[in-house]
Amino acid sequence: MTATRTPARTPARISSRILAATVLLAGAGLFQAAHAQNVGLHRTDLVQSDLSTPGREAVQVRVDFDPGAVSIKHAHPGEEIAYVLAGELEYQLEGRAPVTLKAGEALFIPDGTAHVAKNVGRGKASELATYVVRKGVPLVAPVK
Template sequence: MHTTRTMAVTLLLLGSVIAPANAQQPGVERTDLIQQDIEAPGREVVQARVDIAPGAVSIKHNHPGEEVAYVLQGVLEYRLEGRKPVTLKAGESLFIPAGLAHVAANVGSVKASELATYVVRKGEPLLAPVK
């Protein structure tokens, strides 16, 4: 019993140290759908569904490769560094170049969702926070 309790406490403490690195903004939830090597050496494709609550905004971040964002539902505003904001509704898409810092914000009154497809360098974190 003591070993089980010690193990549980250790796992909880470890989780609290690891979790912040992978934590997402409140109201933003990413569900990874597929991760697959592609023929381009050192690259892989990752596809994810990102759900964003009304009024929620992602952290400013970039990716180690390109992203294609396709809005499934709702209205999302994308702010790409050095560019004017772009507002997309369901059925519209946006190309985000590799390494370009950006944020996504739900500017509508209902949950918004995007299908994000990334072609990225294999073995690197999918998302890197940017100050």
């Protein structure tokens, strides 16, 4: 009969396990915090296509806002045209007064402009967001 050895529990081995567990828990907390900031927003990607201008692409998404939902403060690597499909959305662009749009109204958001969108109506709200952006760059960049 052969005896099996159990690996020794050295302080270095225990410390590396604690460190790994700590990193996993911290990562989960960051994921939950980022997700919590966008609770009530539902994004549906519709189109993504290269443009004839090198290094640029067009992206179109539908964003549905639950009642009272607010986006994080963010910017895009290019221009955005926001068209309200339903409900009422308030847009706060950095350096400008807030503007409230109803279904059928649109707003141009310049390249890199930090902004927040909020559902200020009584029910759900939806927007069609069309972007002309730099290719290969994340579409949404959080801003503090």
